[in-house]
Amino acid sequence: MKKVRLGIVGLGRLGMRHAETARYCVRGAELVAACSLNPAELAGVKEQLGVEHCYSDFGQMIAGAGIDAVLVVSSSSEHVSHITQALDAGLHVFSEKPLGTTIEECRTAEKSVETHRNLVFMLGFMRRFDPSYAYAKRQIAAGAVGQPFMVRAYGLDPDALIDGALRFAATSGGIFLDMMIHDIDLARWFLGAEATMVHAIGGTFKYPDFALHGDVDNATALMQFEGGGMALFFTGRTAAHGYHIETEIVGTEGQIRIDGVPRKNRVTLYSERGTSEACVEAFPERFGEAFTLEIQEFVDCIREGRRPEVSVHDGTRATAVAYAATESLRSGKPVYLSPR
């Protein structure tokens, strides 16, 4: 079977990671084109990864590189534009989250995806591809916890990376769109239902500067779902111990917890401070394997004519809930959503 020819747009930190993954770790595909406005990034990808065709213009890449599919890792505000252009050009599309920066953008993307039903579209909710999350999902499907009715989700960024978060604060979209959106997707995925109520609160407990942008450094939220399911969220930017993504699914017959102790590795130190375990430092370390597996799944879907489990609708819906959480934070009141 012919290899899928991939192009990538956006070569920032995450873009470079996806480029490396596409170049070295994915079977059945080859990375042949890259697009960036930054000449240094293009030079780097050419030299280090041997990418043949480099572009500063997205339109030129999708028209001229002879590619089958595009990885969209551009800035959030460009996602929808790149998605629709690529689909219209007959290319399969993988897009990083968020789908769009407004609900309207998400709807535009949805329409474009629906118009091009023969093309594969996949959104980068990579946690679903992490082996532990995938294992939990399979266990739950096999009945290990009975009927799930509650999800608790922690999404904590390390305090060690706060400088970057502060610099990014003006354009991040806020803690719910930037961070909690992953947990919102997980809760929807595990409960198999849509949120009907969101009540979010938060504050700047350590870094008051987030308030300058209407944002917070830590937030919590309560959600209710169709059918009565519940979820508790805790999202923060100040975790002293590292990058801590913890998810718990509670059902009528048991519960599953993913990563209560976000261990860096299998080492335990016994010292005068007791026993201790180093923690994962940041998301590339925690979800490196998931990044590879999601791109592999995208390629496999193209080659096998399958649809990815993560749909464009997941992107729209998670974005809608994240916006509702933002609104709740600002208003001090719960926000009620129509599930469809």
Place this chain on the structure above:
Amino acid sequence: MKKVRLGIVGLGRLGMRHAETARYCVRGAELVAACSLNPAELAGVKEQLGVEHCYSDFGQMIAGAGIDAVLVVSSSSEHVSHITQALDAGLHVFSEKPLGTTIEECRTAEKSVETHRNLVFMLGFMRRFDPSYAYAKRQIAAGAVGQPFMVRAYGLDPDALIDGALRFAATSGGIFLDMMIHDIDLARWFLGAEATMVHAIGGTFKYPDFALHGDVDNATALMQFEGGGMALFFTGRTAAHGYHIETEIVGTEGQIRIDGVPRKNRVTLYSERGTSEACVEAFPERFGEAFTLEIQEFVDCIREGRRPEVSVHDGTRATAVAYAATESLRSGKPVYLSPR
């Protein structure tokens, strides 16, 4: 120093436990009197614990047994009556939670305690005396997590004891007054602040019969506190694995988790099912030591002329929040509280 002479009222399961504790494990005290309407219970306490003076009438016990202090373990609806009678008779009082079954009852108890400032009054929020909780509190006071701003509290009863919970459903006061009240006290204690908003949701996910009494089998809640602190609660009656009380305190410089894995003991089994650890079965097993330590603290306060850390106000306040949670569950809306 003279031993404190103790009397006890109420000899149900928890009463009998307190009686044994008072008889065998507390230093500086002796259990000399007991009161119950159930002759078999009185006979038991006389024979097994050698209690000298047995009464079916509470007034007679506090007047005639020559006791210094009373342990109130009667049914919840009698707590305030027994508390006020004992205080008026010049006796120190330890009362099981809840302080009262209505806020009005709590206010009555508060006034009685305030009137008798020379007498020791203590409420049975025993978790504060558990060595792990007390250690966490000391660590936090020493700065281990910086400034606490978030508490997560799980209070899960074992599914194995559901029959008792169902029988008790009509009179329990509901999941918030019966169970979450302990977690509410912990959140107030660790955050050092009072709740200003409660939003609770819940459902009958496994046992629809709870709905017959306006109750649920599992509930979650979001709370906000004075100064901006936050709390997430999950209270349930259907935990397959046992009795699971987990509390996490998150601060600006770290976080402390108490009992993420509610281990029964120090044994790990490696078997064809992987590795596993048995869990605590019920509250007497988990908090046995705390029950002893709280009664010891009560006795020590009497002997040393100290005031217990757990005040009557803690009882009133936790009850008020539990009622607010109940109201929120029923109304589907958040309830806002005046913190004082």
Place this chain on the structure above:
Amino acid sequence: MKKVRLGIVGLGRLGMRHAETARYCVRGAELVAACSLNPAELAGVKEQLGVEHCYSDFGQMIAGAGIDAVLVVSSSSEHVSHITQALDAGLHVFSEKPLGTTIEECRTAEKSVETHRNLVFMLGFMRRFDPSYAYAKRQIAAGAVGQPFMVRAYGLDPDALIDGALRFAATSGGIFLDMMIHDIDLARWFLGAEATMVHAIGGTFKYPDFALHGDVDNATALMQFEGGGMALFFTGRTAAHGYHIETEIVGTEGQIRIDGVPRKNRVTLYSERGTSEACVEAFPERFGEAFTLEIQEFVDCIREGRRPEVSVHDGTRATAVAYAATESLRSGKPVYLSPR
């Protein structure tokens, strides 16, 4: 049923602990007499524990105090003398380990116990009474690991207590008799067999002064048992993290590990150092409950006419193996034992 009247000989640190246990925590017994050559200790026990009869002469106590049983917590070299005197006086005897300081002394004690078959004799291998060890034993008896064939035992004293260990080095009997003897008993207990070969090695890796007394600060040993069972031992005095007693029993269908992480309590700290758990500091903290339960079992055996599971033979046999280990360390060769 009449209470068992207890006397105690030896009021050092462990003696005082047993006295407190006997005074406060044991049901069906009362501590009425104490013997020590140290007047301050006697004054302390009289004042703090209200012991009526105090003696500086052991003979006077067993003859004149009207006691039913004796707790022998004197110095190791006096154990056998106190045991035989007490048994000859018709008293039940609980003795701390070691049974004796030589095999000959152990044999003397064995003969005395055999002569007085109507009296209860129990040796203080308290670990067997620890709830985790007792639970493991029951699980194994129920088939949880199939047929046990290997035991691994760690017995690590905290480096924080090294000063005491160094002071005690001249008279401790060495690391095998002083420390590993408990692990030897556990291996015999779990395998249900006697050792036939011991090969021990060790060294002074941190504190050369132990060598002045022919002792080491850390030692390991390999043992073989009747029927082919095996055991690995690691005993040390320099554990940075605290008091670490870990035991693993491996069988044909599974394995059980007791205390791979010697947690102080149920608290986990998440801090810039990762996640950490404080460790148990010393044996009274780790085995406090076991100390109570073993004395309770001794009293219950007296009252119920039962024989304790820990026999005088266990003391002799464990001592013989500890001596063999000492000999192996010194000779650099394995020592073979006749199992009977």
Place this chain on the structure above:
Amino acid sequence: MKKVRLGIVGLGRLGMRHAETARYCVRGAELVAACSLNPAELAGVKEQLGVEHCYSDFGQMIAGAGIDAVLVVSSSSEHVSHITQALDAGLHVFSEKPLGTTIEECRTAEKSVETHRNLVFMLGFMRRFDPSYAYAKRQIAAGAVGQPFMVRAYGLDPDALIDGALRFAATSGGIFLDMMIHDIDLARWFLGAEATMVHAIGGTFKYPDFALHGDVDNATALMQFEGGGMALFFTGRTAAHGYHIETEIVGTEGQIRIDGVPRKNRVTLYSERGTSEACVEAFPERFGEAFTLEIQEFVDCIREGRRPEVSVHDGTRATAVAYAATESLRSGKPVYLSPR
């Protein structure tokens, strides 16, 4: 820099894994040739991995394929022959363990490696490349445990794979050469010293058929090292819970444990059986990343003109110790080794 052209000999399970690693996951290299006596294996590697040049004769591959380096994954008895032929042909060599099946073979390999000092030779002690082991090594080098003096090593194969082990029993070389050799290498590596005494015992506790080949299903060993260091080994083929490689390094100021609970992933299940964690099933799952990293290191050493940390001497020495352990098991006595 030019890519390293790799050939592989041996396409059994491990060989196929190495071939896939070389094909997909290693940077700076390409797999261009393969050799096997099995036509089906060659066809598979050609089709699935696109290997250009396939051979049934090793001599032809090293002469005619234009390769720079060989991965030797042939049967153990052929290792030395393939190593020496490849080195003589001027090729760099990576060889799976064991280096040879006799000490004499190992010496032959050593001489060949020493003769070709300009060529890279590396032995597949892959555990050293596992991220947890590498992290532990770095921590120890940074002083985290002070001076290491004791190593405990578990190497347990899953009972679920016993059929393969039984079939392989006649030719495996026995439990020490087949399995414990990895742990022997780790103990040497962490202690930085050579073994001077080995005392091994074992038995057939579950599968008597191993005795037909002079082998056992479980074994333990005590070792002493130059300078006094100690090691405890437990190697078994009957672990109910899975593949369990656990290593502990104890030093004067702390200890490091690697994988006390051999978790399959980050999931904890809370069910009516308590809490449980699935375990790693077999070595490819546990050491998949290490397999990639070791081949990457081999390639990097060739490209950068470095020597791998794992030398041919490590192979000879570990083999010598494994033979000594075998001799000890058979004789029932310790075996003393000259460390050089």
